[in-house]
Amino acid sequence: MAVEEVGRPGKDLTDADARRLRADFPCLGQEVHGRPLIYLDSAATSQKPQAVIDAVSRFYETSYSNVHRGAHTLSERATDAYEGARARVAEFIGAGDSREIVFVRGATEAINLVASSLGRLQFGAGDEILLTEMEHHSNIVPWQLIAEQTGAVLKVVPINDNGELEMAHFEEQLSERTRMVAVGHVSNALGTINPLREIVARAHEMGAPVLVDGCQAAPRLEVDVAELDCDFYTFSGHKLYGPSGIGVLYGKRQWLEAMPPYQGGGEMIRRVTFEGTTYAPPPARFEAGTPHISGPVGLHAALDYVTGIGLEALFQHERELLDYATEAIREVPGVRLIGTAAEKAGILSFVLEGVHPHDIGTILDNQGIAVRTGHHCAQPVMDRFQVPATTRVSFGLYNTREDVDAFIQGLHQVREMLA
Amino acid sequence: MADVRDLYQEVIFEHNKNPRNFGVLEDHNRHAVGHNPLCGDQLTVYLRVDDQDTVEDVSFEGTGCAISVASASLMTQILKGKAKEEAEALFQAFHDVCTKQREVEDAPELDKLAVLAGVRDFPSRVKCATLAWHTVHAALETDEAGAEVTTE
Numbered sequence: 001m002a003v004e005e006v007g008r009p010g011k012d013l014t015d016a017d018a019r020r021l022r023a024d025f026p027c028l029g030q031e032v033h034g035r036p037l038i039y040l041d042s043a044a045t046s047q048k049p050q051a052v053i054d055a056v057s058r059f060y061e062t063s064y065s066n067v068h069r070g071a072h073t074l075s076e077r078a079t080d081a082y083e084g085a086r087a088r089v090a091e092f093i094g095a096g097d098s099r100e101i102v103f104v105r106g107a108t109e110a111i112n113l114v115a116s117s118l119g120r121l122q123f124g125a126g127d128e129i130l131l132t133e134m135e136h137h138s139n140i141v142p143w144q145l146i147a148e149q150t151g152a153v154l155k156v157v158p159i160n161d162n163g164e165l166e167m168a169h170f171e172e173q174l175s176e177r178t179r180m181v182a183v184g185h186v187s188n189a190l191g192t193i194n195p196l197r198e199i200v201a202r203a204h205e206m207g208a209p210v211l212v213d214g215c216q217a218a219p220r221l222e223v224d225v226a227e228l229d230c231d232f233y234t235f236s237g238h239k240l241y242g243p244s245g246i247g248v249l250y251g252k253r254q255w256l257e258a259m260p261p262y263q264g265g266g267e268m269i270r271r272v273t274f275e276g277t278t279y280a281p282p283p284a285r286f287e288a289g290t291p292h293i294s295g296p297v298g299l300h301a302a303l304d305y306v307t308g309i310g311l312e313a314l315f316q317h318e319r320e321l322l323d324y325a326t327e328a329i330r331e332v333p334g335v336r337l338i339g340t341a342a343e344k345a346g347i348l349s350f351v352l353e354g355v356h357p358h359d360i361g362t363i364l365d366n367q368g369i370a371v372r373t374g375h376h377c378a379q380p381v382m383d384r385f386q387v388p389a390t391t392r393v394s395f396g397l398y399n400t401r402e403d404v405d406a407f408i409q410g411l412h413q414v415r416e417m418l419a
Numbered sequence: 420m421a422d423v424r425d426l427y428q429e430v431i432f433e434h435n436k437n438p439r440n441f442g443v444l445e446d447h448n449r450h451a452v453g454h455n456p457l458c459g460d461q462l463t464v465y466l467r468v469d470d471q472d473t474v475e476d477v478s479f480e481g482t483g484c485a486i487s488v489a490s491a492s493l494m495t496q497i498l499k500g501k502a503k504e505e506a507e508a509l510f511q512a513f514h515d516v517c518t519k520q521r522e523v524e525d526a527p528e529l530d531k532l533a534v535l536a537g538v539r540d541f542p543s544r545v546k547c548a549t550l551a552w553h554t555v556h557a558a559l560e561t562d563e564a565g566a567e568v569t570t571e
């Protein structure tokens with residue numbers, strides 16, 4: 001069914017709604033190992049609704065051309081679609097100006113862009129970059145790379161046994177040398193929702209900008225960058241029911257205006273001579289070369305799809321599934337939850353005594369249940385909890401309590417076989 | 420269609436619960452560390468070889484999934500007394516069977532290791548089964564200083 005028929009932002013999303021919405025996702029209609037697929041890995045990447053698939057095909061069928069280049073009709077159509085998507089993204093995250101939206105490959109590229117460009121602009125020897133122990137590798141390694149080049153040093157805010165930031169340590173480590181605070185909105189390994197308003201307010205008092213990795217937040221809760229007052233915000237389209245290969249970097253105007261280019265090439269210039277080149281203003285300055293033109297088109301459709309359901313309803317639905325699953329899994333002997341923060345989004349990480357996550361993943365897959373096992377690109381989190389890996393269940397708008405029941409039943413079978 | 424019970428044979432459960440030759444080999448003269456970065460597994464293999472590079476004794480320790488632990492355990496049993504060339508030939512045969520390049524029936528020398536052949540229908544698990552073997556291979560190729568290998 002079409003999302004417009006649900007079309008009821010502000011109302012709850014029930015299991016019955018989720019079951020109907022599930023039919024919008026062709027990939028979820030299949031069987032795996034002879035069982036109906038139960039997809040519990042949306043934190044790794046979400047499935048795509050027909051509306052997104054259609055928007056991308058229709059664009060290729062009717063409007064495809066290069067952007068910002070030709071005087072011809074198709075080029076204008078493609079440019080309108082591309083720039084229309086930029087305006088839609090700005091609206092979606094509450095950015096006042098669509099020139100504050102840079103299209104990138106994904107969150108990874110966005111963070112590399114900011115680290116490299118802002119680093120060259122203003123990091124020097126002894127300057128500090130403040131991260132947290134729960135960051136995804138993509139919000140650690142780019143900062144390490146620029147620290148090596150500039151002599152800046154990394155500082156890390158530790159987490160407590162529940163997987164919450166130690167805010168007292170954050171206060172202590174914030175200093176006049178802090179040139180960047182880079183923090184996840186929602187942890188992909190733990191599900192923790194971080195207290196961003198407090199972090200941003202304190203960082204700004206110290207004169208430090210804040211970059212928020214919103215990969216797991218943008219698909220799960222309402223984001224308003226103006227209200228958060230963060231300096232940068234990034235997310236990937238593929239986790240938000242959109243295509244892979246397209247992501248968003250929001251940056252405040254004054255930062256983007258001041259920052260040097262990340263890559264050089266076509267589209268990002270004003271005037272090129274062999275003596276020197278002047279650069280286009282943002283966002284073009286940061287979009288060198290022919291972009292992923294159909295990506296923003298698909299992302300636009302995905303944003304329309306989720307706002308048709310309503311992010312508040314979506315968040316509540318995932319919260320209910322999380323509470324239901326948390327209660328059920330606590331009854332399974334030998335389970336230890338990794339990440340028990342008071343504020344969590346729809347992500348449940350755990351270990352089972354005597355059974356390696358990889359074996360859990362294979363046995364569940366054999367029952368048609370897809371979960372993620374491994375270190376979730378957050379090895380410091382694994383080290384913190386002294387586990388080599390965890391099993392992670394993560395929800396999307398198409399999941400129901402029945403999916404949780406099947407998973408719990410599968411877990412009992414794993415125990416019978418292996419524990 | 421592959422049934423998960425073909426992968427997890429009883430012998431595998433048994434070796435996973437009670438791995439043989441587990442722990443540091445006191446008088447080892449070769450060792451290597453193997454990683455599987457995909458799942459965070461890590462194991463160390465210790466060898467005592469004579470001056471002809473024949474394996475006199477072998478042990479392992481580390482953490483891993485049932486497949487990698489059982490494979491390491493079974494490997495230590497079969498390697499004792501094998502010359503380096505024999506060990507390498509076994510590795511090759513095992514690898515070929517796990518990756519469907521050879522049928523189990525064509526590799527009788529694998530003996531008990533054949534219970535691991537089920538991984539051939541679970542491509543994401545082949546590296547778990549071969550991690551210990553990659554590690555032994557590295558240990559045999561190096562001097563006492565030790566070596567590190569990774570499956571990626």
Ligand SMILES: Cc1ncc(COP(=O)(O)O)c(C=O)c1O
Binds near residue numbers: 043106108188213
């Ligand atoms: C919290 C978080 N940050 C960053 C990333 C990286 O996103 P991408 O691989 O789409 O660039 C992910 C996705 O794995 C994530 O979960």
